[in-house]
Amino acid sequence: MPTSLQTIRRERATIEDVAATAGVSVATVSRALRGLPNVAIHTRERIERIATELDYRADPAASRLAAGRSRAIAVAVPMLDGWYFSHVVAGAEAVLADAGYDTIVVGLGTYGEGRQVLEAAGPIYRRVDGLICVDATLGDDEFGRLRSEGMAIVYIGPDGSGVPSLGIDDVEVGRLATAHLLDLGHTRIGVVNGQPEDGSVAPFRRQRGFELAFAAAGLTPDPSLYVPGYFDIGGGYEALAMLLDRPDPPTAVFAFSDEMAFGLLWAARERGLSVPDDLSVVGVDDHDGSPVVGLTTVHQDVAEHGAHAARAMIEILSGREVSLDRQNAPIRLIERLTTAPPPHLR
Amino acid sequence: MPTSLQTIRRERATIEDVAATAGVSVATVSRALRGLPNVAIHTRERIERIATELDYRADPAASRLAAGRSRAIAVAVPMLDGWYFSHVVAGAEAVLADAGYDTIVVGLGTYGEGRQVLEAAGPIYRRVDGLICVDATLGDDEFGRLRSEGMAIVYIGPDGSGVPSLGIDDVEVGRLATAHLLDLGHTRIGVVNGQPEDGSVAPFRRQRGFELAFAAAGLTPDPSLYVPGYFDIGGGYEALAMLLDRPDPPTAVFAFSDEMAFGLLWAARERGLSVPDDLSVVGVDDHDGSPVVGLTTVHQDVAEHGAHAARAMIEILSGREVSLDRQNAPIRLIERLTTAPPPHLR
């Protein structure tokens, strides 16, 4: 049976209740409960005991209004259901929760479309003490406005100007994966990028690493072998067709994420192509599913990115100094079963 | 160079600023901006224009304190980085954001350990108007307390008592997957469950469906073929060893999630077992990666669970009536490449 679920609100203990039963002023309760100095040890203990008994917790809205801090952090990501992003969020949330911060997630819609980071400022405005931007940058105006309002900002992925920024060396990612393929003897290598004309910096840099590796080998890549893959499985699936329906198809493909690489493997199986006999595939991330399909990939510790960003955020909000230099986490190539020398070399 | 990032806070327009420049009282501004009646149309328009010019947005903390509502919803999940949960969160967040609600995520630590839902009440207390519990139930005391404080609650997965609860018919999930295996001729079927002694209701029901299907076929399942898989890939990987290192191993395995099924496939490949020739595998979820490995599975629309819950939440908070009957979303078996008749029948 349908019914209204709005219930009569029961009274909650307020700071006044605690003060009254402890026989002290609200100021003392506030100090005691926040661990501030200038409270007699026995007073503090009594107040803490009474607060527990009364199940008192400071109202965050009242606290925020009076103190100007909300103890909440926003994490903005392009899409909440991507493997990479969900792991970043998980890593950040665990650290933030431990430090007593709430985590507000804001999805920006898929790359390039839907809600922009700028609009995300709506939910963010005065609601959070800090913003962790994952693979998304704020416009100059928005950035300036948020900073001038005292918002702490940390970037994961892109470089920040004047804010901590962390991630991986994406040029090196591209170089590593490509050099592996080149070493095996491949010379025609397809690249599955994110979105065409995406402003994101990671794909751009991975491609740059790709080209650097070619140059180091004294070769020149074929730009007609660059196709979009939209950072998801479906995109990778479609990318293979684009790559293979060419006069001179590649013998290997470098996908800028494991999820896109999965799409390639799927499409290859459907076409009756054997990986790595007919086609080599290398990805980026070391997705949980990569060992399952034996995908060769460039490993990074994604959850740690989120945790690291959260720690940096907490440092900033504690008024401590943090490094503004780009922090790159270690990466490494993991060779599994999807890469081998090209057919003509065997 | 390290440096402090705490910046001097610039002033933001307050409701008083808007009232002053519009030449009206703050009460009128408040009414106008929230679309309340009893504001002259031209007054409203003027106020809206001025608010835009001043880039005014109501301070959520002040608003919350005065009105008692926060326009924020908590989504509590066992683990934020699981495929299922990240998709539920994504589905919910999109709907909540559209309706102007913030989404606060709270991870409960892996099933059974770490933070409990009860502790999640900390971040939740007075911080949110509603709580969406995914695959987790509140203790009776906690539930009662939250409800008496006016907290709106929606369950995804478990049944709620007196609150909307949605999900799928998990008994039917178990029956469907098992009947498929039975139809193919399997009689020794392994079950990869979640955590042993997990209080979760979904695994329990899927197992019940499993047993129902056996009964309908006039057979009895072997309880020694029930092993835990912890709902992740690694758990599935280990589960296969437990299942196969038996005197009379199963010819098919039913994993209660696709991620655990992936682990089975991984372990099977490492053992040199061919799926489905040597072993059939069926999962639950229809994970994005399932088409990649050709996994036979029971499909459900996970993001829609989150979206549905969010819509129900918004209804409740709008004071509208919602159904308290269990809402089960459709499911269907998707036959792909990991199931076939057992070896002895071919």
Next chain:
DNA sequence: GTGAAAGCGCTAACAC
């Protein structure tokens, strides 16, 4: 249709 004023529950000076 609009305004005045009383809070909402806390924090932070400042006084003692």
Next chain:
DNA sequence: GTGTTAGCGCTTTCAC
């Protein structure tokens, strides 16, 4: 070491 008090920026009666 503790208390008093003035806000924080809104919403919401209750007048007019």
